[in-house]
Amino acid sequence: MSSPSATPPRKPAPRRLVAVVVLVPVLAALALWAFAWPAARTAPRDLPLGVAGPAAAVTQVERQLSAHDGAFDVHRYADEPAAREAIEDRDVYGAVVVTPQGPKLLTASAASPAVAQLLQQAVAGQAAAEGTQVETVDVVPAPEKDPRGAALNSSVLPLALAGLAAGAAVTLLGLRGPGAAGALVGVAALIGLIAAALAHSWLGVITGDWWAEAGVFALMTLAVSAAVAGFAALLGPAGIGLMAATVMLIGNPFSGAASAPQMLPEPVGTIGQWLPPGAGTTLLRSVSFFDGAAAVGPALTLTWWAALGLGAVLLGARLKADATSPEPTPAREPATAA
Structure with a gap:
């Protein structure tokens, strides 16, 4: 008895192959532009x-x-x-x-x-x-353990990645509504405590109020994670990729963490301060070294990102619940006697 012939492997669709071949180089070029162009044009501007x-x-x-x-x-x-x-x-x-x-x-x-x-x-x-x-x-010197600001600059990317990971995890694990919002807030608070313990207590690269610094780290993380989960709740899994690209390809290189917003080409410096990495870096410097001076603007920016993201998480859960709930069956009127 002859065995049935094996099914030949499916060849990738030409459109998908073209999409991969074209999309990956485009993303690479975009990443190189986002990181290299501001660095190559660093100079004081107003x-x-x-x-x-x-x-x-x-x-x-x-x-x-x-x-x-x-x-x-x-x-x-x-x-x-x-x-x-x-x-x-x-x-x-x-x-x-x-x-x-x-x-x-x-x-x-x-x-x-x-x-x-x-x-x-x-x-x-x-x-x-x-x-x-x-x-x-x-007048206001940098800490002796971080005179060039390298450690503070290096903290931006890990916190952004932590926020992206938290938002993606909450989404992929199927958490919704208040449960998802509570998980995002709890994770951000824990990350804030850990980050402050590492940067302040262990490394000594920030020297302000410990709890205020922990709050800044937590708010930075929550601004990113809530936005990721919120976009995903409204747009589906594509929302994770959209927010990840925004944070990594725009927010991180446009943050001005290595220099200052006024050292980047316009409008790069301004755009960077509207996004969590840039606003978070500015807020962390204010809280750590300047007793909270000029902290209101970046704090409001991070708060808006966090609030809108959490609101989108709750709204997305409500919309999905309404879409999946069965419609009520109309009650039949009792038959009347002839």
């Missing part, structure tokens, strides 16, 4: 910088800074204490103070080590060309 001192001397400094066309957004202050206060309030990244002994440069490496270095090169280089020396004072 970077907030203060000047303080006598009016005539300040005017001269402003004229010198204007030689860097469009690089600095200059703010005038009456004296050095006012300039220091502006730096501590995150109104400016640094300030040039004109004193009888010569120019003094105030920086804040905690706000951005890259910007602090750039200001030293720009101001000190200009003074050296004129035969003078510039005293540099770091």
